[in-house]
Amino acid sequence: MGSKAASVLGRHLRSATATATAHRPDSPLAVKELTTTILNHVRLGRLPKAISILFSSATPLPFSIYAHLFRICASSKAIIETRKLESHLVTFNPDPPVFLLNRAIESYGRCNYVNDAEELFDEMPSRDGGSWNAMLTAYARNGRAEDALDLFAAMNGEGVSASEVTFANVLASCGNESDLALSRQVHSLIVKYGFSGNVILESSIVDVYGKCGAMIDARRMFDEIEYPNVVSWNVIVRRYLEMGEGNEAVKIFARLLKLNVKPMNYTVSNAILACSSFGGLREGVQIHGFCCKINMELDGVVSNTLIDMYAKCGDLESARTIFDLPFSKNVISYTSMVSACAISGRMSEARELFDEMPERTVISWNVMLTGYTRTSDWEKALEFLILMRRSTRNVDHVTLGLFLNICAAIPDMNLGKQVHGYAYRHGFCSNVFVGNALLDMYGKCGNLIGARNWFYTMSHSRDEVSWNVLLTSFARRGMSEQAMLVFSEMLGEARPSKFTFGTMLAACANIFALETGKQIHAFMIRHDYDIDIVMTGALVDMYSKCRNIAYATRVFNRTSHKDVILVNSMILGCLNNGMSGCVFDLLDALEEEGVRPDHNTFRGALRACVCDGRVELGAKLFESMSENYYLLPHLEDYECMIELYGENGLMDELEAFLKKLPFEPTTAMLIKVFDFSRKYKWLKLGEWAADRLNELNPSVPFLFQIVDGDIDV
Template sequence: MNNTIQKYLTQTHNFNNEFIIQAIHCYLVHLLVSLMRSNYSFNGEPTTPCSSKGATSSQAKALTTTIINHLRLGRLGKAVSVLFSAPVPVHFALYAHLFRICASNKAIVEVRKVESHLVSFAPTPPVFLLNRAIEAYGKCGCLVDARELFDEMPQRDGGSWNAMVTAYSQNGYAGKALAVFSDMHKSGVFAAEVTFAGVLASCASTLALWLSRQVHALVLKYGFGGNVILGSSLVDVYGKCRRMGDARRMFDEIERPNAVTWNVIVRRNLEMGNGKESVFLFFKMICLNARPLTFTVSNALVACSSFRGFREGIQIHGLIIKINFEEDEVVSCSLIDVYAKCGDLVCARTIFDLLSTKNLIHWTSMVSGYAMSGKTRQAREIFDRMPERSVVSWNAMLAGYAHNSQWDEAMELINLMCNNMRDTDRVTVSLILNVSAGLSDLELGKQVHGYMYRHGFYSDLSVANALLDMYGKCGNLRKARAWFYEMSYFRDMVSWNALLSSYARHKMSEEALVIFWEMQQEVTPSKFTFATLLAVCANIFACEQGKQIHGFLIRNGYDLDIVIRGALVDMYSKCRLLEYSLNVFIGTSVKDVVLWNSLMLGCYHNKQSEAILKLFELMKEDGVKPDSTTFQAVLLACISQGCVKLGRQYFNSLSQDYFIIPQLEHYESMIKLYGLHGFFDELEDFVEKMPFQPTAPMLGRVFDSSKEYNNTRLGKWASVLLQSFGQVDTSLLVDFGTFLVSQIAEYCSDTKYFTRAKYCREVDLLKVLELMNTYIIRAHQFFEL
């Protein structure tokens, strides 16, 4: 009794007068009872109202009616306080009923009162009612009370142990649940089916595979093998422990799987990355006429998104309409996502527009759908119209800009985000690092580094890898290397690949090979590693090593995806093995624009320009849409083939037919095309109509051609303009750095510089300045300026 009073008084949350009054009330009742017991030696056997006699019995009956009336009107608190108006036990069924209602209302105070009434007025409360009390405490999350009662019980039965196991397992104390189960087993108490449910749930959350196998054996030994719920839990345990073979075997053993069983097997397959298997099982379920849960439909849809299963997605959509799941929040969110991820944005939008109520996730799915399909303008429209936004919404929009290399827009959004959003998360931080890398903005990157340090993102692997990538892409290899060593205790293969590709990107090919050697001591290289290594080989003309990697990939059954094939085509063509390139190209069933571009540029490097124009036609026949790089290759072909008119046609169709904005390289190619073949009228006309002032290398090109064809007027014009570039400052060079180096290097016929400049963001500025100056000096000398 004093325990009960103490409980009220030590309630730390919601400590107010009510508690004190309750405590005093309890205490008074207690005194009254003691008095009655001493006077009337109240010591009945199993105390029920039926066994009591006379006035007590009628009092209990009246009380029961009052309590039940209060309960009918939903007044639990009143019902329980009325209980205390009589110092007599009520019918055990009423106690059980009260415990159950308290549990479902999570009314902890009432549970304590009912328990106190029970133990005060029923001299020997039956074990089953105390078990109900433990269960009620468990449902209210009061494990301390549950455990105290459990420990103080004079007798226990299987139900008591079960109540304790269930209470711990349902409140997330899996370890304690398993410990209680272990004690129970040691005490020789046989577990019931329900107990195993709690035990298996705890095994699943602690990923205790070894214990699960033992429990599995016990389940079979006790003859519960046919229980669907235990079977489903076992499928769940094996699935969560990543033992999909065992999970599947267990699943196949279940004779009549129910909706939950199907949900588990579909979900676990999805989590393990077996999207196709997940969808296959879902269809199997439908074929067996089982009605799926909304979650299962959602899981199947997410599985479709994972492998771009458009046709499967449409079929599931049909089913959704048939079983009337269209308006379900979770299902409709996943449905929009499937259409968006499979690229059918019109359909996604239709579903979105037809929804009677749209939630935050619907809006965000739509933003992400547009953003990741490159339609950032539409994504932004939706984003701006959103009634509310979460971190995920902001991230979706930002990811869209980052994914499509719209760095300025990304930066603007980040600033907006700073003013409108208080919280950021790991994805935001990673994305801002990607933007820093994209803009080569080392200062921004360093700020994020500091932010990470202050806000505890330091030890998050994916954020740490993004930071490493940022330092690498911004060209600060020393920082990258330092951070990489700081990551020693938690880095993974992605970290190694990021470091490797940083060295490769900066053409530090020999160093990259050393890193490759080091990384093999720690992790197993992936296909990303090999794609990078092939680029390294291409850079240092290491055709033997390139061939070895190719062979290694084939021998070890690596998936030669489009990226690897692109790298192979590139490597072979740079190593002057164009036939090898062609073989890889022909062996690729579905060719993308990058692969076509690699082969076309390969032809250019191997002086096979005439093939480029033919390839261009074949590419169009193949239904692949050319991009700006394709046109760069085509224009280069026109230059070396002397196809001036054709070149002009291609340049015009670039913007007119393909809606590609011509880049500096395209303008430069046209100037080279006209200049090299002496088309000065067209050249002048072209330069005049350009939407920007000619750059120094363009003028250099004009100057060169003029010199070649003795066009003094144009040559002078070019060199006068070139003079203004004499005081060229380094900030200008950063903007045009890559471009300048490639032009100057090409002018100097320096292969080393040519290959460097082509892939390198960071350039040797001093070298460029030096080359620029010699160039300008020579111009001056020629025209005696």
């Protein structure tokens, strides 16, 4: 009996001991149970629940589990769970391993909470290369390139060896800062540390040189890559495209195809975009054929780019054919097709497509609205805006900018002020695009005080465009002196563009400010601005209107390439400065250059013929307009011919010319004919002109009489 009691008591004691052991927080069984529970929640997608269970537990987990959970928090961008996990780790592990703290820094960086990553990095009792790389990655991923470069300098100062990851992040930061000099130094270090031949780093070097605008260096580095991968090809094609060298991007893509490399869909898309940039329809069609060959035509990225390329190259039918392919229709392809129709001015078709879209984004609405503004259909644009406000709350800075453009074009300042109030309430006023649109609206609506006040309110957010808009607003209203004052202020804050100089030269011409115009010209030369054919025309116009035809001629003669607009400006300058004889030399130069004259050229030439009495040449030029250049003469050209014959007393020729008029003569023409008839006593023609004047305006009769063979009014 006693032994049986003892065995029962022993059994109970052993059971109690086992239970106590099992429920100790750090016992293997408790750790296993907690780990299983947490991982089951993670597998079911319940990460917050899993971390909450861990956070409320006093049981430390194996380091591998912490590492696994940090990776999941990072991929899910779960900042709260990352903080809980780090807190639990450091609470129940007084000296956590460095690799786990590195995983925590990585997770903070992926969650876009760099300050948390910085705090943990600074508090680490010891760091390894992975710690520095994790912090560098966090900076680079979150656009804090300057901090990343400073950290790299500190890393070098402490003698920590850089790895491939280090250099990849530093190169990305150099590219974001467009720091070419530092990029070259980092490139040298990569060579020094023996990482030459690493295709990932070499591709990154190509990328950073491209971002810094050094395409010669980028191309040289690309050509040095022994075995470029698909990423390498994508980088060089993309950088050529972004630098405006579409032809070169297409050539690189062709070289890729010759080497039988299968490109990524993004590389194909970039090559198609490159074709769009220079109107390369033939090259685009060839790339389209390649896409069909490798079954990439139905790829969403590629098909949308093909639609855009065909539309920009004027082949809307091919764009529609791709759009109508099976499985091609989605919100992006719909938006691309609507944009294509809008760009081509086919707004009815664009609207039909827009109305049948199964879903719309703010971009879809903006594309349609842009089409209405591009075609200046302001009434439909306003109706569409009302529909948009009723249908969606999705409004971005582009929408507001377009709305303000409509207010400026109508013009309707009260509506513009309402948009201004909406932008202020919803935090859009700090956006420079919206700010400039507001500035333009106030200027075009004639509220120059409002424009000036808003310009100063923009303060640090204003840019070069802001200055140009304000300058143009004053110049458009004939307030050239105020435009000059704004320009002088601008020089202390922003670098003027060629558009700025064009506005300022026009302002100088309006108030005959020759000295200021000369100073602007000198400023452009001193600062190595490209004085292209447009700027040359502005200079010629300014000097001509300021009565300095010698300077205008000098600027004109120094231009190697001359177009019809520039020649017309020079012709007008000669006429306004009493140098009509020079016009005929300009006509000869125009013919030598192979430039086709337009209506303005002939009008200037006919005016010169009137001034110099060159009747025969004038008649020849007039006939040449329609016979040789297929230009129908305008009303002003007929008036010039009447004046040419009349001023030189050739009344027979004048009478014959009037009989051939393809329309009824205007009042101004008839008055001129009457005056010439009276001057040269051409009675019959004078009577005819007077009778026609009376027919045109019977309520106010034109009274005349013939006295002693003269016409008297």
